[in-house]
Amino acid sequence: MSNPNNNKNFNDEALKINRTLKKENDTLRMYLREVCENADEDIPHYSRTKHFNAALKTAMGYLNKE
Numbered sequence: 612m613s614n615p616n617n618n619k620n621f622n623d624e625a626l627k628i629n630r631t632l633k634k635e636n637d638t639l640r641m642y643l644r645e646v647c648e649n650a651d652e653d654i655p656h657y658s659r660t661k662h663f664n665a666a667l668k669t670a671m672g673y674l675n676k677e
Contacts, residue, residue: 644674 647670654663 640674643670647671647674 647667650663650667651671659667
């Protein structure tokens with residue numbers, strides 16, 4: 612990331628934004644994991660569509676790549 616305005620506080624601002632985004636991302640990952648785990652436990656396999664299974668598999672793959 613370049614400093615287009617030669618702002619002395621650019622790096623501090625960028626770090627603050629990165630920390631905020633990481634915190635938000637971690638929160639979203641936590642909620643996604645909770646939804647996936649609950650869906651996996653609550654919805655019987657015979658009631659799931661192929662689209663649901665694909666979305667759940669994709670989401671769990673994303674969460675497990677940490």
